[in-house]
Amino acid sequence: MKIYTKPFDALTIQELYALLQLRSEVFVVEQDCVYQDLDGKDTKAIHVIGKKGNKIVAYTRVFAPGDYFPEASIGRVVVKKDQRQYGYGKTIMEASIKAIEEELHTKTIRISAQTYLLKFYNSLGFQAEGKEYLEDGIPHVSMVRVEF
Template sequence: MMNIVWRWLTFDEFDTPILFQYLQLRQQVFIVEQACAYADIDDLDLVATHLLAYCDDRLVACLRLVPPGLKYAEPSLGRVITRADFRGTGLGYQLISRGLKGAVEQYPGLNNKIGAQAHLQDFYAKSGFATVSAPYLEDDISHVDMLWQYSPIVAI
């Protein structure tokens, strides 16, 4: 059983070593693994809250939650990552669940909209997201918009 420690941070709450680990993991997955040169670090990082998951003091998963009105009208989970050696363990589903819980706490009653890589539609659908757009290219990777609808009777 993995002992995961979860932390929500605003950008101002990052210390240098944690910020380094966070940006290094994002770079490893989004730039190196996916062989995609794009500006991963952007102005949304400054206003987002960031969820980090640690196992044995190693950053193993993370995402950011962008406030409503900046990327979409709704709040938006993004930059969702699970380290390669932790994929297939269920940690990704835990990450999304905790991300949605945090979104509901920070933005009560609002839906959540994401721009998901198209090949991950089934993964996000298992967490309650529905595809709401045709595929489109973003940074030469096929994406779709997906929506998670808030329901006060659905426990997260």
């Protein structure tokens, strides 16, 4: 998998369509969650895209401090279902952390993590803060990563 990091304006129409399709495929269809994915925040994000050949198989969006949370943040973490056995979730998250450190010059990152992924995010240096809450009907917990 090759990683590409792009601001919104640098995305091609094909990339935008493919990443929105992947987000819908996983978050809406697979997780059976009806929610407003097009939330108006993609234009502020740095898009971290994992491609195999010409296909997007992993993706996140990264925000500068103050654009989503007071800290820098990573969201919409997604890996295509038939590609999850290759460790691409860890690869795309590591690339997202690196993008925050190198492009946004900060090491403190906040995420809203699906609760069932706590151990995965712990392995990347994130620690849970506060109580579990429902976001779009799915249990989540706030997590923070300080220099790891």
